[in-house]
Amino acid sequence: MTTPPPSPLAAGRSDGASVRIGALVPLSRPGWVEAGHHLLAGLELAVHEVNGAGGIAGRPLELLVRDTAADPQKAAAAVDELAGLGVAALAGEYHSVVARAAAARADALGVPFLCSSAVLDALTEQPTEWVARLAPAQxxxxxxxxxxxxxxxxxxxxxxxxxxxxxxxxxxxxxxxxxxxxxxxxxxxxxxxxxxxxxxxxxxxxxxxxxxxxxxxxxxxxxxxxxxxxxxxxxxxxxxxxxxxxxxxxxxxxxxxxxxxxxxxYLPDRLGPLGERVEAALRVRLGVAPSFVAFEGYDTVVVLADVLRSRGADETRAADPWTRVAVEGTRGLIRFSRVPGIGVRQWAWAPTQxxxxxxxxxxxxxxxxxx
Structure with missing residues (x-):
């Protein structure tokens, strides 16, 4: 594992009016554009709701969206750019090979990255505390x-x-x-x-x-x-x-x-009250029934908002932001753990059908x- 500089979580909260999250999403071909739109809809809805509830310690959450177009090199460059802009964390990505490139750069730079939807087991070549994943491993x-x-x-x-x-x-x-x-x-x-x-x-x-x-x-x-x-x-x-x-x-x-x-x-047989409410809101936003990818996007921001709100109480979490997460998402209680053979913190497991x-x-x- 690399030895990173101090966490950009602190940088993301220290300047400007907003707390920024960098979002990596496939929005153009050859990326799977439809999946990208669902992922982005979930991310944006959750940001809207976080801000409606007071933001992060009174500061609005801001999403900086970058189109990866299913290109690993483009994703890695976007991570570099977003880190330079002082984002508090990175979120998203659908394509596994692209997410792997983003995870490698995030680890090298010490930027927390919560991967929403990619499933490849070997998301990183070596264990890291900077990357976590919501989607079940392949x-x-x-x-x-x-x-x-x-x-x-x-x-x-x-x-x-x-x-x-x-x-x-x-x-x-x-x-x-x-x-x-x-x-x-x-x-x-x-x-x-x-x-x-x-x-x-x-x-x-x-x-x-x-x-x-x-x-x-x-x-x-x-x-x-x-x-x-x-x-x-x-x-x-x-x-x-x-x-x-x-x-x-x-x-x-x-x-x-x-x-x-x-x-x-990756949905449960029956959604709870939060899931039902989010499903209805996503349906309005998308104009169609939301896929599980949209729920993954929403849950990503829910987790990151929890991490960002709690950092002021425990700055020692800077090198491992995921250990104490216990937050209710649209598909159940989200916690992260170490799973044998997987180098990132993993939600084990999202409901699978x-x-x-x-x-x-x-x-x-x-x-x-x-x-």
Whole structure:
């Protein structure tokens, strides 16, 4: 772990009228823009509510938003810029590879970074006290997804995948979990295969499930269309553990083909009073039902506001702002701990579901499995 300078938490509170938080969000392509808008909506709503309740010791909270565009280098540069502006902390990011670059710079600079939504287990190369995460680690969530596959009778799994640390990590989690339980995973390299060739491979391999470990909308949407139109594959299940099928653009692009594609969602079976209130406010802000990513954004600011309010009472927390957090979020009580194999402070764990769009009502989601 690096030995950082004094925490910018102090700098973020010592000059100017506001307490600043730097927000890293994918708002342009090739980033997942729809997820970015949901994440930002949650962040902004929580900032609005914190300020409505008196801010941080009477000072308003201010969000400095930077578009990462799913670019690790752009994210690292944004961290440098925001640290230079004296932000109290960093928040956000959806893409795991981008969040990893941001976390490395935050650790090097001694800037607290609460990662909202990225799940890659190895968010940092070495343990650090400067970074914490709300989203469940990939190994946790994807094992729950593997349990769902086994429970649904799927043993021969094909994954359509692209070159990425995130997709490779997901494939490894699935293979290591399924193999001892009688399952197998075959990889279909989408840099070499067309959607039609994917269909042929699925028939040859006698796969019963195809998981989309690829970008959205390309090549995910063409793959779904090809598989749905191949009569030989009428019984195959298509899944998207990373959540491509949750967002409205998926339904708009695929119409009737958008349904029955299970994905991971980090929400409880039932929201409490806070969650229900926030859901209603987010729906107004977004114009659509909020995804779990919007709740992650809201909870991020709730945690950071708690950290910032309590620092005046305990300045020794500067090198580890997360240990004493115990705050009610939209999805339950949030605390951070050390989890074996994960180098950052982790909320273990956010509620996890496997969900799909209901064929009878594509705008409604069915909970298929909980973990």
């Amino acid at each position: 190994s946790h969530g994807w094992r729950i997804y593997a349990d769902f596959l086994l429970g649904a009778g799927h043993r021969r799994i094909a994954v359509a995948t692209q070159s990425s640390v995130y997709w490779a990590s997901g494939t490894r989690v699935l293979r290591e979990y399924l193999a001892p339980r009688g399952g197998s995973v075959v990889e279909l390299d989408m840099t070499a295969l067309s959607p039609a060739a994917v269909c042929e491979a699925l028939v040859d391999r006698r796969a019963t499930a195809l998981l989309l470990l690829v970008g959205h909308p390309e090549p995910a949407v063409p793959i779904v269309r090809a598989v749905r139109r191949d009569r030989r594959l009428a019984e195959i299940m298509i899944g998207a553990p990373a959540g491509q099928s949750e967002f409205p653009a998926w339904a708009r692009l695929l119409g009737g083909d958008s349904v029955a594609v299970p994905f991971l969602r 496997v969900v799909d769009r209901d064929p009878a009502r594509p705008d409604r989601f069915r909970v298929l499995h909980t973990g």
